Amino acid sequence: MQESLEKIQPQSEASKEKYNFPEIEALREDMVSLCRKMKVAIDERRYTILVSDEVGGRIPTLILRKIIKKIHPEKELRTIFVASGQKSDLPDYDSDRDKEDYKKMVKYLSVDPDDYVLLVTQFIYTGHTIQKLAVALGAVGYHLRGLDIAATTSFHISEEDLKEGIITSEDEDKMYEGEEYIENLRRPIFANNIFIGGMSQSTEELEKRHNRFTGVAKERKYNPSPILYTKFLEKYGKDMDFFSDEELKKIFGLEEGDSAEVIFTKKWETPENMKKYKELYEKPLTAEERKKLMEDIKKAREDVDALAREILKSVWNKT
Numbered sequence: 001m002q003e004s005l006e007k008i009q010p011q012s013e014a015s016k017e018k019y020n021f022p023e024i025e026a027l028r029e030d031m032v033s034l035c036r037k038m039k040v041a042i043d044e045r046r047y048t049i050l051v052s053d054e055v056g057g058r059i060p061t062l063i064l065r066k067i068i069k070k071i072h073p074e075k076e077l078r079t080i081f082v083a084s085g086q087k088s089d090l091p092d093y094d095s096d097r098d099k100e101d102y103k104k105m106v107k108y109l110s111v112d113p114d115d116y117v118l119l120v121t122q123f124i125y126t127g128h129t130i131q132k133l134a135v136a137l138g139a140v141g142y143h144l145r146g147l148d149i150a151a152t153t154s155f156h157i158s159e160e161d162l163k164e165g166i167i168t169s170e171d172e173d174k175m176y177e178g179e180e181y182i183e184n185l186r187r188p189i190f191a192n193n194i195f196i197g198g199m200s201q202s203t204e205e206l207e208k209r210h211n212r213f214t215g216v217a218k219e220r221k222y223n224p225s226p227i228l229y230t231k232f233l234e235k236y237g238k239d240m241d242f243f244s245d246e247e248l249k250k251i252f253g254l255e256e257g258d259s260a261e262v263i264f265t266k267k268w269e270t271p272e273n274m275k276k277y278k279e280l281y282e283k284p285l286t287a288e289e290r291k292k293l294m295e296d297i298k299k300a301r302e303d304v305d306a307l308a309r310e311i312l313k314s315v316w317n318k319t
Helices: 002-008 028-043 058-071 100-108 128-140 159-164 169-176 204-214 229-236 245-252 260-267 271-282 287-316
Strands: 049-054 078-083 116-124 146-154 193-198
Touching (some): 028 146, 028 287, 058 078, 058 116, 058 146, 058 204, 100 128, 116 128, 128 146, 159 193, 245 271
Parallel strands (some): 049 116, 116 146, 146 193
């Protein structure tokens, strides 16, 4: 009896892993919850291939890959990292299947009918991206053996809602104008199962840093293959996410207690501050900055390993 109680008791603070980045540590609760929901699927060796919705999906995908390979070390597990495009401009089967971008994506998604795919994303906001990816994967694999979707978090859409299908903003306009009923507008997500870790915003801070932590970024013009973050910075300059909160505060002269009005009307876009930011934005990466990026990627991989170990101990009682 005592042994059983010990197995279900939460880990003590002393036994928890040490993390380099709180943004990755913040995923712990939702990733543990996600893996509890997926335990049967993982135990039964369901998946032959992981597809990461890049760039945000990379860290959850790497964690799940570590876990699956630890439980089934002999299992072959292909992994595809597919960039979903900027602001969900992922090609759509319904409207884009004859266009070059869609053909490029289809060629990149090397799945076949014998595959059971696990599509992994960091968070679900509207569900539009995973809906388009799920349809594309099904089309490429001629309906596949199976497709599951795993998300660390969903801001407001439940698993049950997603199973009923998603509504795009364009469809919402039709609904509000009385042109269509909601039942007729839902776009189905062709998935056997949808697993969501939690209805939270645990990934919010990570979203700002995932390029730095993963070392990859999305091209501004659609390309299914992510590009190295250093190449992105060389091509487009240092975006806001390159800088830490402390660096941005220094650039724009932000202080504790500043109201939103003060920040946006007197500090954020003043000619002087925008000039200062533009100079930093266009300045090439220094050797020190490149070194720091490589160190951050290495530390993030250490955090991936740490979180995978915690999940294995918590869900599978494995060390």
